[in-house]
Amino acid sequence: MSRLSRSLIRFLRRDTRGAAAIEFALVVPILLAIIFSTLEAGWIMVQTIMLDRALDMTVRELRIGSFVDPTQEKMRDSICDKAVVLADCRNTLALELIPIAGSSSYPTDAARCLDRSTDIEPALRFNPGRRTEMVFVRACYVVAPLTPRFALGLLLAKDANGDVRLISKSGFVNEPS
Structure with a gap:
């Protein structure tokens, strides 16, 4: 090695200016990804739990017969009133309700969700x-993620619209008269 390159290496070893900036640049993106992923996961979990709870409470009313004249709109309103978030x-x-006669009539298709980009509603x-x-x-x-292009939001x-679908399922047997 030449004398010039050795003296340059010694100078760079002694000069510590900017070391904190390099550490900051390496650590902050990871820290932000962890923070935003935690917020995203927590918010989706809260929404999923509230949807499950509201669906269970509404299904209970329907099962025991206290839900008078159930229609899709009335049940949707009941679920939405109970799931405040x-x-x-x-x-x-x-919302779908499908009578099951036996194991062969259990629905095997995917959940039918609304597409927020069009006015066409699924059957x-x-x-x-x-x-x-x-x-x-x-x-x-259907809900939009908090951070769609970062951390957990990417995964x-x-x-097709970038929306996340939260699906809740339940089953019940109508009470006899």
């Missing part, structure tokens, strides 16, 4: 069933 719930919640099956009949219930709520399964 779901923004624009009435316009983004799809939803809604049949609350008769007394002593088993009914499968499925609700799909979430999204539809």
Whole structure:
């Protein structure tokens, strides 16, 4: 090695200016990714839990017969009233009730969710069933992630619009008269 290169290496070893900036530049993106991922996961978990809870409470009312004349709109309104954190719930919640006669009639298709980019609504099956009949219930709520292009928001399964679909399922047997 030449004398010039050795003296340059010694000078660079002694000069510590900017070392904190390099550490900052290396650590901050990782720290921000952890923070935003935690916020994203927490918010999606809260929305999922509230959707599950509201669906269970509404299904209980339907199962015991205290839900008079159930229609899809009334049930959607009931779920949305009980799930207070779901923004624009009435316009983004799809609800299906499907009577089950046996294992062969269990729905094997994917949940039908609303596409917020169009006014076309999917064909939803809604049949609350008769007394002593088993009914499968499925609700799909569409929500935009908090951080769609960063951290956990990149990894979430999204539809063509970049929305996340939260799906809640339940089943019940109507009480006999």
